[in-house]
Structure formats: C-alpha cells, structure tokens
Amino acid sequence: xxxxxxxxxxxxxxxxxxxxxxxxxxxxxxxxxxxxxxxxxxxxxxxxxxxxxxxxxxxxxxxxxxxxxxxxxxxxxxxxxxxxxxxxxxxxxxxxxxxxxxxxxxxxxxxxxxxxxxxxxxxxxxxxxxxxxxxxxxxxxxxxxxxxxxxxxxxxxxxxxxxxxxxxxxxxxxxxxxxxxxxx
Amino acid sequence: xxxxxxxxxxxxxxxxxxxxxxxxxxxxxxxxxxxxxxxxxxxxxxxxxxxxxxxxxxxxxxxxxxxxxxxxxxxxxxxxxxxxxxxxxxxxxxxxxxxxxxxxxxxxxxxxxxxxxxxxxxxxxxxxxxxxxxxxxxxxxxxxxxxxxxxxxxxxxx
Numbered sequence: 197x198x199x200x201x202x203x204x205x206x207x208x209x210x211x212x213x214x215x216x217x218x219x220x221x222x223x224x225x226x227x228x229x230x231x232x233x234x235x236x237x238x239x240x241x242x243x244x245x246x247x248x249x250x251x252x253x254x255x256x257x258x259x260x261x262x263x264x265x266x267x268x269x270x271x272x273x274x275x276x277x278x279x280x281x282x283x284x285x286x287x288x289x290x291x292x293x294x295x296x297x298x299x300x301x302x303x304x305x306x307x308x309x310x311x312x313x314x315x316x317x318x319x320x321x322x323x324x325x326x327x328x329x330x331x332x333x334x335x336x337x338x339x340x341x342x343x344x345x346x347x348x349x350x351x352x353x354x355x356x357x358x359x360x361x362x363x364x365x366x367x368x369x370x371x372x373x374x375x376x377x378x379x380x
Numbered sequence: 381x382x383x384x385x386x387x388x389x390x391x392x393x394x395x396x397x398x399x400x401x402x403x404x405x406x407x408x409x410x411x412x413x414x415x416x417x418x419x420x421x422x423x424x425x426x427x428x429x430x431x432x433x434x435x436x437x438x439x440x441x442x443x444x445x446x447x448x449x450x451x452x453x454x455x456x457x458x459x460x461x462x463x464x465x466x467x468x469x470x471x472x473x474x475x476x477x478x479x480x481x482x483x484x485x486x487x488x489x490x491x492x493x494x495x496x497x498x499x500x501x502x503x504x505x506x507x508x509x510x511x512x513x514x515x516x517x518x519x520x521x522x523x524x525x526x527x528x529x530x531x532x533x534x535x536x537x538x
Contacts, residue, residue: 223524226467226468227468228468243469245468245471245488246488246513246529246531248522248526249522250521250523259519263513263514263529266513266514266529266531271409271411272412272413275413275449276451279447279448279449280448281448286446286450287442287446287447291514293519293521
C-alpha cells in the first residue's frame with residue numbers, strides 16, 4: 197500500500213511537471229522572417245515563413261531556428277547568389293539560430309492584453325559564426341495569442357560574409373535588416 | 381575604301397557582340413525561378429525513410445539532398461497526414477508523420493495547390509512532391525525535433 201501511494205505521488209509529480217513545462221514553453225504556430233538590403237543601386241528583399249521558435253514565459257528564453265534555404269527572393273539569380281558558397285553557403289550551413297532571452301520580462305504580463313516593449317539579448321549564429329546581439333522589440337498579448345515582433349540589424353562582415361569584388365559588393369548593403377514576427 | 385570596309389565590319393561585329401552580351405545579361409538577371417512541379421523528381425521515398433536518414437547522419441544527408449545554389453533535390457514523399465495548418469503567407473502546411481515517429485516531413489503548398497491540400501484529412505496516406513529546404517534534427521535549445529521541410533508542394537496521385 198505504501199509503495200502504491202509512493203508510486204502515485206511520483207507519477208502525479210512527473211505529470212504535473214510535464215504539464216507545467218508545456219505551459220511555460222510556447223512553440224511558435226506561425227513565423228515570418230524578412231531580410232531587407234538597401235543600396236543606391238537596388239533594394240533587395242526576401243521572405244521566409246519556415247522558422248521555428250520557442251518562448252518561455254517564465255524564464256524569458258527565446259529561441260529561433262531558421263532554415264536558410266527557405267528565403268525566397270523575387271529574382272532567381274539573387275536567390276542563387278544568396279545561397280552560394282561566396283555568400284551564405286546554405287548547403288554547408290543550412291540553419292541559423294538565435295538563442296537568447298527577454299531582459300525585461302517583469303514588464304510583460306502574458307495574462308493581460310496589451311503591447312509590451314521588450315529588449316532581447318542573445319547569441320545569433322549564422323554561416324558558422326556566432327555574435328551577441330541586443331535588439332528592441334515588442335510582445336503583443338491578445339486573448340490566447342502572443343506575438344513577438346523585432347528587427348535585427350545584421351552586419352554581414354561580422355558573420356564572415358564579405359564580397360571583395362563583383363556585382364554583389366556594390367548591390368548588397370553591408371548591413372541587412374531582418375524583420376521578425378512570431379506568433380505563439 | 382578597303383580600309384573603310386574593315387573598320388565598318390569591326391564596328392558592326394562589336395555592336396552585335398554588345399547586343400548579345402547585353403541580351404544574356406538581361407536574361408540572367410530576369411531568369412525565372414525553377415518550376416519545381418515541372419521538374420523531374422530526384423528521389424522517391426517515405427517520410428519515415430528521409431527522417432531516419434537525417435537523424436542518423438545529417439551531414440551526409442545534407443550533402444546528398446541540398447544544393448550549393450539552393451536548387452536542392454526534388455522529392456516525392458509518401459506519408460500519413462498528421463496535421464493541416466496555414467502559415468503567415470497563407471500557404472497550406474501539411475505535416476506527414478507517423479504516430480510514433482519523433483519527426484516528420486512538413487510540406488508547404490502554393491497558391492495553385494493550396495485547395496487540394498486543404499481537402500485532406502488526418503490519417504490519410506498521401507504522395508507529395510516538393511523541393512527540400514532543410515532536414516530533420518533534434519534541437520537542444522528548442523528542446524524539439526525539427527521536421528524535414530519541403531516547399532512548392534503538390535499532391536500526386538499514388
């Protein structure tokens with residue numbers, strides 16, 4: 197009998213932990229990454245809807261995993277350049293990753309509708325290189341939906357993406373703007 | 381007179397050369413995207429097979445399926461429909477995954493093929509053709525298995 201009670205206690209605590217963990221850690225339902233490059237010669241834009249993200253509402257941890265070949269450009273040639281060995285080499289580095297956290301989590305009330313300003317800090321890995329970034333963003337709570345918005349400024353040379361010559365060196369900006377939307 | 385003729389010919393030839401080079405450049409710049417559905421498939425396999433291949437050795441699988449310029453392999457995948465949803469781009473997403481599998485194949489349809497995917501039911505066994513964008517793996521930070529991603533998908537009749 198004692199054994200049975202003990203087993204029940206252990207089992208219920210395990211299931212309780214499992215339950216509370218799924219409640220804290222939200223998995224994205226939809227995401228959108230947009231990269232934008234502006235130069236005098238041309239503006240280049242590409243969209244990616246295939247990233248996966250988690251948001252932990254208790255610890256503030258935020259993770260993004262982005263399949264790099266899912267970026268779609270208007271022009272086929274741009275897409276080939278982007279994927280190519282001289283640029284992001286997506287065959288070698290098929291995913292980019294962000295691992296960080298919301299630093300002002302106490303200012304976000306996930307239970308009350310509203311728009312909350314947040315600061316997100318963490319490590320961005322891309323093209324085999326990792327750099328620390330800190331960006332402003334917002335969390336929008338509306339009913340059961342939580343949406344994270346942010347913009348990340350990426351300096352290509354920080355990630356060993358540099359073109360010494362050829363057309364890309366004049367047509368692609370040195371700093372790229374990445375707009376991120378994730379719905380949990 | 382004779383000299384003039386040579387000069388003239390050189391000018392005409394140079395002019396034609398410039399036009400051809402410009403034409404090629406213009407064509408390259410505006411080259412259309414590869415039509416995935418009109419291209420012959422590279423591999424035919426089941427959702428379980430491709431997921432297992434990736435979980436076993438992702439480097440080897442990436443080498444086999446991904447392309448340097450992003451024109452990766454076109455696959456025909458059979459699997460069981462586990463869920464149907466839509467993304468921010470309003471494309472229909474169908475997950476092919478066996479009940480006991482840790483990961484599956486996430487298929488993104490297109491404006492032209494969305495309706496056929498919407499009509500699917502959970503548990504149905506289907507054949508999907510699309511281009512692979514990335515493989516399956518366990519991500520320690522997400523604490524999740526990521527699925528194989530196929531895009532530009534359409535349903536084929538088995």
